[in-house]
Amino acid sequence: MNIYVGNLPFEISEDELLDVFGAFGEVSSAKIITDRYSGRPRGFAFVEMPDDSHGQAAIDDLNEKDFKGRTLKVSVARAREERPERRPPDDRR
Secondary structure, eight states: OEEEEESOOTTOOHHHHHHHHHTTSOOSEEEEEEOTTTOOEEEEEEEEOSOHHHHHHHHHHHTTOEETTEEOEEEEOOOOOOOOOOOOGGGOO
């Protein structure tokens, strides 16, 4: 199960995220999304858990829970929509 985790504190590490979700079962991966230009975290992540029941338990327990002063938004991740490639502003026609 692919899980979206939003409203994360910016100082959280992927290891901390693995620990939080690992309390519910095996975690395949945890990826904090960063800004492609600055490299700073954008405040959300994706966690992959192979067992759907463990993933759902994590969602049920962690959604709307306070974590380091932030209220987490945790849900099943939606499939990414295909978007057209963006051109830099000076390259418009």
